[in-house]
Amino acid sequence: MSQTDQTRIAQQFIEAIPHARALGMRVDDLGEGAATISMPWAEHLVGDPRSGVVHGGVVSALMDTCCGAAVMAHPSGPGSTATIDLRIDYMRSANKGQRITAKAHCYHITRTVAFVRAVALDEDEENPVAAATGAFTVER
Amino acid sequence: MMDRREPLDQIKSRRDSALSALVSGVPYLTWMGIRFDRRGDELTAILPYDEKLIGNPLLPAIHGGVTAAFLETAAIIELAWTAMWEDLESGRIVPDAAVTDSLPRLPKTIDFTVDYLRSGLPRDAYARARVVRSGRRYASVQVEAWQDNRARLLAQATGHFLMPQG
Numbered sequence: 478m479s480q481t482d483q484t485r486i487a488q489q490f491i492e493a494i495p496h497a498r499a500l501g502m503r504v505d506d507l508g509e510g511a512a513t514i515s516m517p518w519a520e521h522l523v524g525d526p527r528s529g530v531v532h533g534g535v536v537s538a539l540m541d542t543c544c545g546a547a548v549m550a551h552p553s554g555p556g557s558t559a560t561i562d563l564r565i566d567y568m569r570s571a572n573k574g575q576r577i578t579a580k581a582h583c584y585h586i587t588r589t590v591a592f593v594r595a596v597a598l599d600e601d602e603e604n605p606v607a608a609a610t611g612a613f614t615v616e617r
Numbered sequence: 618m619m620d621r622r623e624p625l626d627q628i629k630s631r632r633d634s635a636l637s638a639l640v641s642g643v644p645y646l647t648w649m650g651i652r653f654d655r656r657g658d659e660l661t662a663i664l665p666y667d668e669k670l671i672g673n674p675l676l677p678a679i680h681g682g683v684t685a686a687f688l689e690t691a692a693i694i695e696l697a698w699t700a701m702w703e704d705l706e707s708g709r710i711v712p713d714a715a716v717t718d719s720l721p722r723l724p725k726t727i728d729f730t731v732d733y734l735r736s737g738l739p740r741d742a743y744a745r746a747r748v749v750r751s752g753r754r755y756a757s758v759q760v761e762a763w764q765d766n767r768a769r770l771l772a773q774a775t776g777h778f779l780m781p782q783g
Contacts, residue, residue: 496680499669521648526717532645533693533726534686541682542672559673560681564730 483507487546497542500535504546510583512546514539518574529573536577536597537565540609543579544593548613551583551591555615558591563611571606575599581609591615619706635705636660638712639697642720649683651690658702662691662744671739679737684762688744688774689729692758695746696724696778722781724756729776737771738764749775756780 487504491497491514500522506513516539524532541560548558571577581595590612597607636655640646649670654661664670664687672680701721704710713719744762751757756778762771 493674494680495669495671495674496683497672521644523644525723526642526644526720527722532643532686532690533729534645534649534682534689537685537689537729537731538680538682541680541685545681559678559736560731560733562730562732563681563685564728565685565726566728567726570725 480507483550487512487550490549491542491546494542496538500538502539502542505578507546507550510547510551510586511581512543512550513578513580514543514546515576515578517576518571525570528570530570531577533565533567536567536571536607537563539577539579540565540581540595540597540607541611543581544583544595544609544611545613547581547583547593547595548586548591548615551586553586555586555591555617557616558613561590561612561614563609565607565609567607568605571597571599572601577606586615588617589615631705635701635712636698638714638720639694639701641714642717643723646690649686649690651687653694658698660691660695660698660745662687662694662746664742664744666740673736676736677739679739679742681731681733684733684737684742684772685729685731685774687742688731688760688762688772689726689776691744691762692729692746692760692774692776693723693726693778695760696748696751696756696758696780697721699748699751700724700780724778724780727755727777727779729774731772731774733772734770735772740764742771751780754780754782
């Protein structure tokens with residue numbers, strides 16, 4: 478299966494998730510234990526009306542989805558996954574009106590647990606918006 | 618100073634309208650459908666079930682990101698509410714959702730760690746946050762969320778926040 482086929486299947490998978498669809502998530506890339514998913518800025522997702530910055534919860538949802546996708550994309554082929562724990566560090570506010578992109582990497586996996594790291598970026602890719610580390614279940 | 622003889626309906630209306638202004642000032646909370654129930658100064662965040670909150674349509678289960686967002690919201694509103702309580706009661710501030718500048722600045726999340734304890738059922742969820750420590754600059758908040766049973770937690774979280782200055 479080619480990479481574009483895999484990305485297309487992942488996009489269908491994401492669109493079957495109501496919350497991911499509601500946030501307008503798009504699968505940009507999928508590799509071995511790695512995923513890149515992005516979503517657009519929207520007025521109704523604003524958490525701070527003074528600055529127009531999206532709510533931290535939106536970044537959480539994007540990070541969680543992207544980390545889960547990275548686990549599912551691991552070559553060992555997990556059947557399904559669920560979040561055990563997720564920590565997010567907010568380094569700066571995402572810029573108003575810009576797309577947010579999450580990049581996740583499943584850097585270690587056992588028979589039962591997957592360990593994942595992720596970053597969230599806006600158009601200023603040199604300065605990450607947030608970083609995440611998480612542990613996920615692995616259902617074989 | 619607290620006025621012991623202040624009419625009860627005036628007290629309730631002041632607190633309820635301040636809380637409603639705080640919550641309705643954030644578009645994302647309206648989109649998620651998050652509401653707050655108040656008993657004195659105690660707040661309970663409520664997330665009514667909606668199809669768009671689903672993360673696993675097969676089980677079905679609420680999205681982990683929704684759970685995280687709900688907990689973070691409960692923490693931020695609790696923190697802002699606690700911080701504005703004195704000014705609200707003394708009449709120094711009168712928050713009005715229509716006037717952005719009348720709303721208190723919200724704390725900024727530094728980090729947030731969610732511990733997922735059960736998969737979220739397709740029903741309403743509730744959360745209560747506790748300000749563990751609130752200094753001039755930083756605050757530490759603990760939050761618990763549940764669905765049907767208060768003792769069977771859906772998730773718990775702890776977070777650090779930067780308090781608005783000035």
